[in-house]
Amino acid sequence: MERTDMTHAEVEALLARSHELGADPRNTNYAGGNASAKADETDPVTGSPVPLMWVKGSGGDLGTLTEDGLAVLRIDRLRSLVDVYPGVDCEDEMVAAFDYCLHGKGGAAPSIDTAMHGLVDAAHIDHLHPDAGIALATAADGEKLTEECFGDQVAWVPWRRPGFQLGLDIAAIKERNPQAIGVILGGHGITAWGATSEECQANSLHIIRTAEEFLAERGAAEPFGPVVEGFQPLPEQRRRDRAAELAPVIRGLASTDRPQVGHFDDAPEVLEFLSRSEHPRLAALGTSCPDHFLRTKVRPLVLDLPPDAALDEVVARLNELHESYRADYRAYYERYATADSPAMRGADPAIVLVPGIGMFSFGKDKQTARVAAEFYRNAINVMRGAEAVSTYQPIDESEKFRIEYWALEEAKLQRMPEPKPLATRxxxxxxxxxxxxxxxxxxxxxxxxxxxxxxxxxxxxxxxxxxxxxxxxxxxxxxxxxxxxxxxxxxxxxxxxxxxxxxxxxxxxxxxxxxxxxxxxxxxxxxxxxxxxxxxxxxxxxxxxxxxxxxxxxxxxxxxxxxxxxxxxxxxxxxxxxxxxxxxxxxxxxxxxxxxxxxxxxxxxxVRGSGIFAGGWGAQRAKVYGVEEEKLGEFYAQRTLLKRExxxxxxxxxxxxxxxxxxxxxxxxxxxxxxxxxxxxxx
Missing domain, CATH: 3.40.50.720 (NAD(P)-binding Rossmann-like Domain)
Structure with missing residues (x-):
């Protein structure tokens, strides 16, 4: 379909905004968040203007988003779904209904956040997962802190699972607060809007940077508590040598249900977190933002020995903790699973924390394992911010289960291509x-x-x-x-x-x-x-x-x-x-x-492509057989039964x-x- 110059410009501005926001990890995590733009375009069937929305589709990444990664929907049809919305128990049906609001061919599948972008009355919308924003969103008194940080410029939205109802909630709050430039989503992240792409991006960055300054100015000096003697990081070479010793052991444990690829991370924020007295309590609470715990699981496995403990003792303790972790995860699944829940996907940890050494993360491939580590570093930053000004209080475990074992999440996993024969090896x-x-x-x-x-x-x-x-x-x-x-x-x-x-x-x-x-x-x-x-x-x-x-x-x-x-x-x-x-x-x-x-x-x-033959062996063997060196491959082929080189x-x-x-x-x-x-x- 031919596009007007105006809609071309809107899409180009949306992609540019997405790339700039997604390039800075302070703004959002990898593949997290989404952005949208609305504009009228000529309907090729009627010749009349039709209101459309371009929004990042399911599974994309803001930093690398392309036009093919956008879902294009008719806003009038999307908003008509409000009249047939049966309530929060039917969120899955609403996501399926988005397909009937698509405009034209191609494009990405609409994500669960599509309603947020379509129902909120703003031309441009960003939904992001900045560490500073989630810190306020996961603080025990987050609503009060949001008001202290932003006044009436940013509103508070209580936790709600992503979906159609959350879009309705944000739309209603925006309508009641015309002065607001965005919202803090309890337990989750931020959403900002603007009349132009530039204004929307400026509002997103204003919320993020203001939250960062608020946490820095108001925050306690040691939010993770004092250093625990004996749990400080080992010197770099000793630390990495011990990590290399432990990695195969931990990988084997994390691959009990299915083989995994590992990643090691000893970033300063990880080592500092694990050296402090509060890390066992905070790690046990798990992460909060849905993007985070879908990658890191409900909580990590945490070794409770100092880094210089004997290797045999550490290995024995890891085996004990792993057995306990699996039992706890199965109990978590059985606590919340219903008759129509997907089968348990595996009880092994995705994140293993070893004080004084670092973090081991696991996934179906290296990128998945690496991104899981990045997300847990995000979670550490969130915990630091929340504990600095309040108490870290992630969403309830039951809510985590509802998202982890959501039918929509299961459907997304089922759509993944079959793994290659040597995947995870x-x-x-x-x-x-x-x-x-x-x-x-x-x-x-x-x-x-x-x-x-x-x-x-x-x-x-x-x-x-x-x-x-x-x-x-x-x-x-x-x-x-x-x-x-x-x-x-x-x-x-x-x-x-x-x-x-x-x-x-x-x-x-x-x-x-x-x-x-x-x-x-x-x-x-x-x-x-x-x-x-x-x-x-x-x-x-x-x-x-x-x-x-x-x-x-x-x-x-x-x-x-x-x-x-x-x-x-x-x-x-x-x-x-x-x-x-x-x-x-x-x-x-x-x-x-x-x-x-x-x-x-x-x-x-x-012969062909061989470093050995090029290094003199070819000339030597050619001399032995009395042939020209460049004909050696042909000579070898002719003496075989198949006559093939x-x-x-x-x-x-x-x-x-x-x-x-x-x-x-x-x-x-x-x-x-x-x-x-x-x-x-x-x-």
Whole structure:
């Protein structure tokens, strides 16, 4: 439908306002809040003006909102729903009715907050979740504090679950208070309005900044109480080393019902909160804003030991607290569930707080886990503000349950796409910056895994991490696999980035092609150090993590057809590959009791894209076989049964086949990827 210049301008202004407000975490949390604009547009059917509203749709984020993320509704039809509204027990039916108010094709699905924007008589409306605003909204005497902070410029709306009735409430309060520029929504956030987009944004920012100044000027110096001796943050390196030790243990507990990806956060506000005497009481109260507790669950699990407690003692206590948490969550569900409530989604915590160390958060992917941590930091800021001027009093637990297990929330979850085969799995690939390693890392990432790219070449590894989507998808780790400490550090990187490791690909290698009499001890040692020793070290440290997680795992060795095929002038390389091939068998036998599967892939020579071949091995092997180096790939292909060249992607396919979920009962296997080399058949 053709739009007028005026409506184009209104939509552009709405998007610009949304981006500016959403870019500052003081204004609203990620994917939280919404904004709208109203204007007349020509109806293409009647040719007459029709009043429309553009509003952020369900699931979008203000900071990155696009026009496709807006729902477009006819205001006259939306407001006609007032005449048929049956009451608060039918909120779900009203959301379904929004679909009959949509105008034109495309656009986003209307969110639960659509009524707020459509029923309130203002051309432009913002609904936001600023920490300072929610602090007033969750204070025990929030209504009184709102009046002291704003006078009659901002009104108070008692808590009500988001929906049609809340829109009616705000519309009525605005009508009774024509001087008001917005409202504080009890337990929830703020809503502001204006005649123009600029005025609306200015009013939103005025409410937020005024609340911040009020809390700063009126607030107590230590709202979380005094520091508890022994619960202060450990020095940074010790803190992060302990976090890396604990992350796999905690991730395993948080994955009892379903696998989760982890995130570690030791921001100053988290550490300060956990060092203070009031943190157990406040954490037990849980968060209040619906956006917050939908991400963080009704409350976190909080460790009650100092950060320097013995590791065995901490692990034992975490197991006890986790068992208690699950029992409490099930009791919470059973306390409020009705016959038509959705089934319980899982009793594990989404947030685990460890004094002196930091916060561990969990979700179905890295972004979800990271955002959960961001939301709990928002909640800490809210608690600080509320406790500074009053007492923190979140909405009732029963109300939290009504939102957490709302049929509309369940429907939103059911609309989510099916997870990819490797979703929630954390992979570490050695030699990941080129050749087989790079192809494997790309394939695992494409199938949903979070990937740690371990390589000597830090720059190329980081370039690949950026290509794969940045730190929510992949991180780089500079690693010499022959160095015990660097290998352990790579596992710590995986633990802090994603919570642990589930899948390791031993791919790092090099090749030296010489006759026996020309092979030096240095050649022999270098070949064995990188591949035999390196694979051993990677597998050993990965096994420590996997055993701590108690989630099973996969170890895959990129061996070679040369592990069973005796080629000429190749003693150091062939013997090393035979070592790797037998490590597969030995570790499969040893680690099976922990649910860890160990398998191998035996490629033929992979020439194209290979760092090994480019580094001199290709020239050496071409000389051995008496062919031109650029024809080496063709030479290898012609000696196979299928007459096909093996590429890095073919090896990556085999790795995925072993780990993708169909071969759950396979361990100790070597998969040939050699296009058929009869001399290398496994016997």
């Amino acid at each position: 954390v992979a570490l690939v050695t030699g990941a910056a080129s050749g087989i390693g790079k192809a494997t890392a790309k394939r695992l990432s494409a199938e949903g895994a979070c990937v740690v790219l371990a390589d000597l070449d830090a720059d190329n590894a980081q370039e690949l991490a950026d290509e794969l989507g940045g730190p929510d998808k992949a991180v780089a780790a500079q690693v010499d696999v022959t160095d015990e400490e660097q290998v352990a550090a790579a596992m710590r990187t995986a633990a802090l980035a994603f919570g642990g490791v589930d899948l390791v690909v031993n791919n790092a290698g090099l090749s030296i092609s010489k006759p026996l009499l020309e092979t030096s001890v240095r050649d022999w040692d270098l070949q064995h150090d990188v591949m035999a020793r390196g694979s051993f070290l990677i597998s050993r440290e990965a096994a420590r993590v996997m055993i701590a997680q108690r989630m099973g795992g996969d170890v895959v060795y990129i061996a070679s057809k040369n592990s069973v095929f005796a080629g000429p002038n190749n003693v150091a390389y062939g013997a090393t590959k035979a070592d790797q091939a037998h490590q597969v068998r030995l570790l499969a036998a040893e680690l099976g009791e922990h649910g860890i599967r160990v398998n191998g892939v035996n490629p033929d020579g992979v 093996v590429l890095p992607e073919h090896v990556a396919n085999a790795v995925f086949a072993l780990c993708g979920g169909d071969l759950t009962h396979t361990t100790g296997l070597h998969v040939p990827v050699d296009a058929g080399v009869a001399a290398a058949f496994l016997r």
